[in-house]
Amino acid sequence: MKTRAAVVKKSEGEFCVEELELGPLQKDEVLVKISGAGICHTDLIARDQVYPVPLPCVFGHEGSGVVERVGDNVSKLSVGDHVVLSFGACGECRNCLQGVPSRCLKIFECNFTGCRHDGSLTYSSTDNNIHASFFTQSSFAEYAIANEQNTVKVDKAVPLEMLGPLGCGIQTGAGAVLNTLQPAAGSSIAIFGCGSVGMAALMAAKAIACSHIVAIDLIDERLQLAQQLGATLTINPTEENVIEKIHQLTGDGVDYTVECTALPAVFRQAVDSLNNTGTCALVGAAAPGEEVTLDMNSIMFGRTVTGVIEGDAVPDIFIPQLINLYQQGQFPFDKLIEFYPLDDVQRAVEDMEAGKVIKPVLRP
Ligand SMILES: NC(=O)c1ccc[n+]([C@@H]2O[C@H](COP(=O)([O-])OP(=O)(O)OC[C@H]3O[C@@H](n4cnc5c(N)ncnc54)[C@H](O)[C@@H]3O)[C@@H](O)[C@H]2O)c1
């Protein structure tokens, strides 16, 4: 079938909407008519080949939509279901079998190779070998082919076009707090970087009743929004010393930090802001090979650093939980979203890169 989709042809190139030919579904796949597709920082680092996904490629990994067709072996979903598309995992490795798909041993193959597990392409070869299957979806398009495994059925009572970001960025930030760190009520936490991932972490910290919630960002408007969403202290590092401010607040540092910038210097600050039994969750996705320097004693005295992929979430369980929190007014992630038509994808990307919008969502 024909579909319009946003294609990137060269590294750091523009997103251009073109009409392409989607091939047939395999037995474990679903065809989804996309209602909304969030843009995540990870789409941009793949475009720029920081993660070397083959080009030309259709990106997009925060899709939501309606199931239009299902493969013969699909049992979890039916035509007409409302769904959110999340990350791919093999379902067969030891970590998938243990219920931790975010640690799938084939996470790279399932999300970043530009093709299916068997090497085939979802778009027809007459379209000059367009790569897709990005996060097993490539949802910057009117229609996307996903797998039953990464397709999550959701409540039809919630506006479908805003749910896509739950598939990656929002799930990642919220899960870093709710699944990975699991702070007790009354704990202190600092969030470094208030993009969509950091804001989701912040809203989760508020929902789980952290007492001190510190938000750090370079953009004052983001700090103002962070305050509305529950931050008890905001810090702009261009104006104030982050570590000093955090120590003034708590005496000896915070219980938890979440690093959402992917900058080594900020990661170091996130570790140095902890009290001596605190834990830092590293979420920012740096280029392979990026190194950081830590004071070894800061770790030896009892601090912990842990990496988090996709919020350590099982999307079929966690995304409906986040939707419940949203419905109860405890997780207002809609405040981060601005909609753009699919044809304006390049403008949406530029607005995001300029810091004008936190979470652009394309509406094909
Ligand atoms: N681990 C995962 O599974 C996963 C999933 C999704 C995204 N990510 C990564 O998480 C990171 C955040 O994603 P996002 O979509 O929120 O990105 P974003 O670019 O919207 O947010 C980053 C924020 O950091 C702020 N910032 C920049 N320099 C800073 C500094 N020195 N101090 C404090 N704040 C600073 C920026 O102003 C911005 O608001 C990215 O690196 C992304 O690739 C990781």
Ligand SMILES: [Zn+2]
């Ligand atoms: Zn696996």
Ligand SMILES: [Zn+2]
């Ligand atoms: Zn993402």
